[in-house]
Amino acid sequence: MATTLAKAAEGTVAEQHAHAARIEHVSKSFSGPAGSQLVLDDISLDVAPGEFVTILGASGCGKSTLLNLVAGLDKPSAGSIETPGGRPSLMFQEHALFPWLTAGKNIELALRLRGVDKAERRPEAERLLELVRLGGAYGKRVHELSGGMRQRVALARALAQDSQMLLMDEPFAALDAITRDVLHGELTRIWEAANTSGSAGNLSVLFVTHNVREAVRLAQRVILLSSRPGRIAKEWTVGIPQPRRIEDADVAELSLEITEHLRGEIRRHGQH
């Protein structure tokens, strides 16, 4: 079933790189008061162009650290990370929109920093807002938007970077369940659209969460990290066709299986 999913990317694969991100033997340790602490241990992971991967783990598995490394905000202590499609875009749990700019201007700043001509910025920002179904929000200030709307503007701003790799660090964790459901649908729709329309090029997503069902709901591949240090514990390919719903029986079934493994990982820490 993984092959049918990979097929979506195949149409444009000729002009694409072989992988959207290649993480090879990456380790990361931080020096703390108790000496050097290993946070990530020998992580190797390829994300194919157009692939949607979720990284799942309990607290302390270093999943945010891993995203920071892929985003280039931090350097690995060992190993290498390649993102041939340029600097990845990154979305946080907090919207991180700039409150001194309107929703539209937030997106235009991303376009400007990418080097888009002045005349093209506004129409492009409007198009991206339209894409996240916020056509009327161009002139709105951040504080005038609801939590869900803010995350959609943040998504539009991330997409404005026109990167082939979108990194998401628990972007929906602070939202209520109803809004989160809707945004799962939106993210899936936008990701699929980016990978089916011929001209748009590929969009790979590396999505970090501690929510098992969310991981299964969204991803083609779920990677379970162990905690302290973070290591790849197990990996699942999710063959359930989109559109999925978080309530679907096969989503629930796989979630149950993954949850058992996740709990097993957590229990190990209570034993010593």
Added chain:
Amino acid sequence: MASTDTTPKVAAKGKTDDLAGLEAGLDALDAIETHRTPVREVLVQKVLPPLLAVGLVLLVWQILVAAEITDETKLPALSAVWDSLADMWNKGTLLEVIWTSVSRGLLGFLLALAIGTPLGLIVARVKFVRAAIGPILQGLQSLPSVAWVPPAVLWFGLNDAMMYTVILLGAVPSIANGLVSGIDQVPPLFLRAGRTLGATGLRGARHIVMPAALPGYLAGLKQGWAFSWRSLMAAEIIASSPDLGLGLGQLLENGRNNIDLPGVFLAILLILVVGIAIDLLIFSPVERWVLRSRGLLVKS
């Protein structure tokens, strides 16, 4: 839009359209209403109380005078102060005196702004400079600027350069410190978000750090103005000379020399009113506008 969508996903389409409707509903339910307070409410809640308080002070003053608690050489009648004011107005000197001080104060403030801003930026961004002069800048804020008048007079003599020196020594630390604390308070998340968008180095300073630090910087400017005005008055009172032109500080000092108590009271009131007026007319509106546009003015 939906009709031109020919992707082979007919089955999913109903669901997607539902999602759009659902989302529109959520947005409507979650919409955050922001509205400006009506003018009438502003008048009643913000303007009326201070006016009443001032009225009350004047009333008590008048009662004390009427009751002859003390004689006129200690507490002049309101009417005497009013007469002094009318007298200056009729002679045409009132606005001239005010302008002499205000123009000095504002020019000195602008100079302090031009020096304090880059100084603040350097202190905030360069670790060594911060360690070296950060504490001194903080300490200077607690030094009364009147202390700078004697050295300034010895350095420059009785002229405008001496006035501006005193203003600068009073206001530059406030402005620089305001910018430093504004920059310190920029949420790290904005810096990270800026870096992923490609705003690093000077572009980061321009697009992220400076706008994010603006509220703290404005607070520093407000304080900087208060310090400019105070320093200037100290300089004008101590260093009066015919060459310097008549400002509000000299007006006060002249009143003392002439044992003209109504004149002294008038000068104090004018100094107070001008200081407040500049703040209310220039700094407060800018600060409120910045805070409101960022949703930082919470209405209770």
